[in-house]
Amino acid sequence: MAPRTVVLGAGFGGLELSTMLSDAFGDEAGVTLIEKGDSFLFGYSKLDVLFGASVDDLSLPYSAFAKPGVRLARETVTAIDAEARRVTTDRGEYEADHLVVALGADYDYEATPGLTEADVFYSRAGAARLAGEIGSFVTGHAVIGVCGVPYKCTPAPSECALLLHADLVRRGVRDDCRITYIVPQPNPVPPAPDAAAAVLQAFAERDIEFVPGRRIASLDRERRLVVLDDRTEVAYDLFLGVPTHCAPEAVVAAGLAVDGYIPVDPGTLETRHPGVYALGDCAAVGVPKAGAFAEGAGRAVASRLIAAIRGEPIPNPYRGVGACYIEFGAGLVGRVNIDAGGGKPSGTFSGPSEELAADKREFGDSRRARWFGL
Numbered sequence: 001m002a003p004r005t006v007v008l009g010a011g012f013g014g015l016e017l018s019t020m021l022s023d024a025f026g027d028e029a030g031v032t033l034i035e036k037g038d039s040f041l042f043g044y045s046k047l048d049v050l051f052g053a054s055v056d057d058l059s060l061p062y063s064a065f066a067k068p069g070v071r072l073a074r075e076t077v078t079a080i081d082a083e084a085r086r087v088t089t090d091r092g093e094y095e096a097d098h099l100v101v102a103l104g105a106d107y108d109y110e111a112t113p114g115l116t117e118a119d120v121f122y123s124r125a126g127a128a129r130l131a132g133e134i135g136s137f138v139t140g141h142a143v144i145g146v147c148g149v150p151y152k153c154t155p156a157p158s159e160c161a162l163l164l165h166a167d168l169v170r171r172g173v174r175d176d177c178r179i180t181y182i183v184p185q186p187n188p189v190p191p192a193p194d195a196a197a198a199v200l201q202a203f204a205e206r207d208i209e210f211v212p213g214r215r216i217a218s219l220d221r222e223r224r225l226v227v228l229d230d231r232t233e234v235a236y237d238l239f240l241g242v243p244t245h246c247a248p249e250a251v252v253a254a255g256l257a258v259d260g261y262i263p264v265d266p267g268t269l270e271t272r273h274p275g276v277y278a279l280g281d282c283a284a285v286g287v288p289k290a291g292a293f294a295e296g297a298g299r300a301v302a303s304r305l306i307a308a309i310r311g312e313p314i315p316n317p318y319r320g321v322g323a324c325y326i327e328f329g330a331g332l333v334g335r336v337n338i339d340a341g342g343g344k345p346s347g348t349f350s351g352p353s354e355e356l357a358a359d360k361r362e363f364g365d366s367r368r369a370r371w372f373g374l
């Protein structure tokens with residue numbers, strides 16, 4: 001009988017780790033996966049929602065996640081005692097031999113005065129609401145703005161700008177609209193100079209104004225302007241925001257976060273508490289906050305647990321590698337491969353093409369089938 005593994009959060013990391021343990025041990029896997037939501041949505045699907053797709057059509061219901069040896073408990077984690085490896089939820093208590101914290105990152109709207117969920121395309125509700133605004137946007141200034149780093153999927157706001165351009169062209173109103181993208185970082189894809197250059201070139205060709213090195217400090221909805229961290233005011237007619245991110249409340253309350261996120265051993269992803277692991281967006285491990293990395297980290301921890309349970313040699317240390325797709329609009333997708341293994345992340349880039357758009361579809365289809373059987 002395998003030890004009791006309790007996994008918190010059924011996102012990219014938690015789903016992949018639980019699936020691997022189920023594949024390895026079947027009915028004997030002994031996994032409890034705790035998740036507060038009723039469905040999974042790929043992060044990038046929020047961009048589809050922003051441009052008109054329905055959240056319901058793209059959501060994958062957790063009721064379809066049926067894996068031998070894994071019980072998916074639809075509960076909210078309210079407390080974590082890492083020392084005792086004990087978790088409290090709104091329905092009960094769980095004791096674990098192995099505890100995996102994969103709760104993702106939350107949004108701290110209050111960090112940006114004036115900002116609410118209605119102003120950001122990073123949440124399901126925000127993306128759905130802003131889709132309505134985009135649909136009726138035919139003239140004026142669209143501002144895409146980042147409120148703080150780190151944030152999920154570094155290229156996503158660039159994709160938002162490029163997709164907005166394509167949408168406005170399709171609707172025949174691009175000449176009546178201005179698009180500006182404001183971000184604290186020096187370029188749109190810091191770990192990958194080739195990808196950054198390609199995105200900057202695409203901005204230049206499409207007349208998208210890029211403002212690096214500046215953060216959205218506050219938002220005044222009444223006067224329809226954003227204030228940057230150097231106090232510059234920028235008037236907008238459409239604002240598409242990326243909120244400041246933070247660790248989930250339960251992680252902070254448990255005292256697990258240091259400087260924002262959960263420190264882990266970069267090779268094992270184990271926290272300072274033996275038998276307690278943290279992975280994905282809630283962990284501080286020097287890799288981008290992206291689904292591909294959370295999934296890879298889930299695989300790495302699962303491999304270690306499987307080897308330990310079977311008494312096999314411990315696998316190689318985790319190496320933060322992963323690929324992110326970048327939408328360029330008009331059905332073209334590029335891909336950036338990031339390797340964070342050597343300390344400082346570095347990246348290579350494959351330019352936008354229809355082939356990579358097909359690869360991205362296959363990426364989503366394969367996860368949907370593997371995790372949800374759909």
Ligand SMILES: Cc1cc2nc3c(=O)[nH]c(=O)nc-3n(C[C@H](O)[C@H](O)[C@H](O)COP(=O)(O)OP(=O)(O)OC[C@H]3O[C@@H](n4cnc5c(N)ncnc54)[C@H](O)[C@@H]3O)c2cc1C
Pocket residue numbers: 008009010011012013014034035036037042043044045046047075076077078102103104105121122123152153156248250279280281282289290291292293294295323324325
């Ligand atoms: C607009 C946008 C575009 C993106 N594009 C890409 C992309 O192209 N490629 C890519 O790789 N990544 C992309 N991402 C990022 C990606 O979605 C995240 O990095 C990824 O989901 C992180 O995985 P995770 O497992 O760490 O956390 P998550 O997937 O966020 O999962 C965490 C889970 O924990 C649950 N949870 C949280 N708190 C509790 C609690 N108290 N109790 C119970 N359950 C709880 C949540 O409901 C959630 O299901 C994008 C994100 C956005 C917003």
